[in-house]
Amino acid sequence: MPLKQDTPFKATLKASGSKVLTPISNEDLMGALKDFKKEMLTSNKALSELQDKQCRYVKKLIFSRQKVARLESNNSEELPKTVVIEALQEIFEREKCQSNLIFYGVSDLSSGIASERVAHDKLTVQNILQSLGDSVPQNPKLIRIGKARADTPRPIKAIFDNKQSAMHLLSAYNTARRSGCSFPDGFRIVSDKTNLQRKLLRECHLELVRRTNEGEPGLRILFENGLPKVGKILSKNGGPQLRIRS
Template sequence: MSTTNKSKSPMITTGSKPATRSGTPTNGDLMQAITGMQASQSSQFRELQMSLASVTKQLADLKSDNLVLRNEVSSLAARIAILETDHIVPANDDLPTKVLREISERNSCDLSVIAYDVPESSSSSPNQRIIDDTTELSKALSSINTTLPTDIKVVRLGGHLSKKPRPLKLIFKSKDEAANLLLKFRQSIRNGCNISNSLRLVRDKTSLERQLLRSSHAELERRKQAGELNLVVKYINGVPSVTRMQPKNGAAGQR
């Protein structure tokens, strides 16, 4: 039985490239994806830089606030030590408690300003008295081109013990409003502005500050009666103290 060998035909190839399979990314697709990733990373980096700058600023503000608080605590501790020396505050009262109480009261006082010599309303209506007091105060402040906020609260302090107007407490919504009013008032006084009705504005004081001030004035009177001259109450490191008046420029050389 004979077998026949069949020769296979050779495959014919051409010079053309094989077709790209469907879904395979091209170089253009890859470059577009890389560009998109770079843009996204650049955006995220900018956001990170902005966040870092914000955190850095907040940290600086926190350090500043902490320094102010530490200084206030040191000042309060010094005042309390003076009070305890003068036997004004019982020695068995806990110092940290007094410091915290003073800080809390100080924060409240920072919202307030005390006004003196503001004509007092004679109305029997509480609401009308508030309106009259606010109007009188606004008139007095008009001489320094200052207007009061509409949401301010005014309260008369003390009872009717004399014909003199009672002090008027101004309570603001923010510490900045109270501080700005005091600053503008003091600048006007230094510039020789004629304040109507002999108006006086001072910052509100805590109970401890009032005790210290009364103690200093009592000491001033005792020393004056003992024959000491040229004494005055002056704030030194935030604490009222009795000290001698410094001679004015030129007076020291006159003998």
């Protein structure tokens, strides 16, 4: 029986090792479709589990205690949409912040000429960080943030090409500081933070001051699953080691 021109073929091996083309039967096609369907279901299940994990993490990321109370009072049908919008915004902002660092304690030039202020900031930062050598990325974008004050220099936001450059510089700075390297009084480098991260930290600092003033000893700001909390340092047998913020 002659074969149609669009009949699919598959290659099979003869005993001699040579290949020969044979028509693909309906059973072969159905078997291939079943295998494909099975792989798709397995892939979708894995993707769904990953999305569930990300969703659980995002909820921890987004909700402070006050926000949970507010959202729980809303219509339950509106809650998922609110969570998704805030989560996406927070994830986007955090991704941007990872390529930035904040410099404190860099003298602020009071010149009315913008180009002079920019040149001053660039040169001053280079001089402060010269002991770090090759760890300092070339030509980061420096932006003063906040309103000018006579008693305190404004912080500088340093924007780098990628987050690896920012992380490498911050690590080199912390290592140098721990090893006794001298930096100007008041100078420090910290990672950039989103509005939500700063809000949660402010709340933790207020809680730390309040509980300390009430006589509770040994309190610190700790980080657990990326979220700040006020607590005590656990002993080796008392649970997992949490990252401490001074």
